[in-house]
Amino acid sequence: xxxxxxxxxxxxxxxxxxxxxxxxxxxxxxxxxxxxxxxxxxxxxxxxxxxxxxxxxxxxxxxxxxxxxxxxxxxxxx
Amino acid sequence: xxxxxxxxxxxxxxxxxxxxxxxxxxxxxxxxxxxxxxxxxxxxxxxxxxxxxxxxxxxxxxxxxxxxxxxxxxxxxx
Numbered sequence: 001x002x003x004x005x006x007x008x009x010x011x012x013x014x015x016x017x018x019x020x021x022x023x024x025x026x027x028x029x030x031x032x033x034x035x036x037x038x039x040x041x042x043x044x045x046x047x048x049x050x051x052x053x054x055x056x057x058x059x060x061x062x063x064x065x066x067x068x069x070x071x072x073x074x075x076x077x078x
Numbered sequence: 079x080x081x082x083x084x085x086x087x088x089x090x091x092x093x094x095x096x097x098x099x100x101x102x103x104x105x106x107x108x109x110x111x112x113x114x115x116x117x118x119x120x121x122x123x124x125x126x127x128x129x130x131x132x133x134x135x136x137x138x139x140x141x142x143x144x145x146x147x148x149x150x151x152x153x154x155x156x
Contacts, residue, residue: 006119021120024140030132032125041084041117042099047110054108062102 001046003055005063006072008039013068039069079124081133084150085142086117117147 009015015037022036042063046055055073064071087093093115100114120141124133133151142149 008119008121018120021140025136028136028139030128030136032128032132033122034125035123037121039119039121041086041119042096043086043115043117044111045113047112050108050110054110058103058106058108061106062099 001048001050002076003044003046004074004076005042005044005055005059006039006074007042007059007064007069008071009037010068010070079126079128080154081122081124082152082154083120083122083133083137083141084117084152085120085137085147086149087115088146088148091146 017038018036021038022033025033025036044055044058052073052075055075059071059073060066095116096114099116100111103111103114122133122136130151130153133153137149137151138144
């Protein structure tokens, strides 16, 4: 079963990578871009036996840095 | 309007970062993980005037490396 984890920086945490993308889009001539934030997307292929609580534990222990990042879990139907 | 871009490696492209996460999950004792792939999540805050074609052009020109990566655009309702 496929599961996607979205890891995003918390509000207020500086995002120099996002800023660089923002500037690059502007210098390529794209208009109407107000803000860019870059996060991580982690795709897990898990056995069906893995519970939601296990996935949350993976995020808290390894995948996200809870001090500066939030995560969202998106399980796809098997 | 918020738009999320998911940039993922194409099938067959080696993903050492995903492999490292996979090993780390196993050494933390998590079971049932078959595969891990790491991608990028780019969150854009765009004016409503920006068209879908503009967003696709941003992806093709800057956000994704079309040789090794795929992208998916997910527009959120305003």
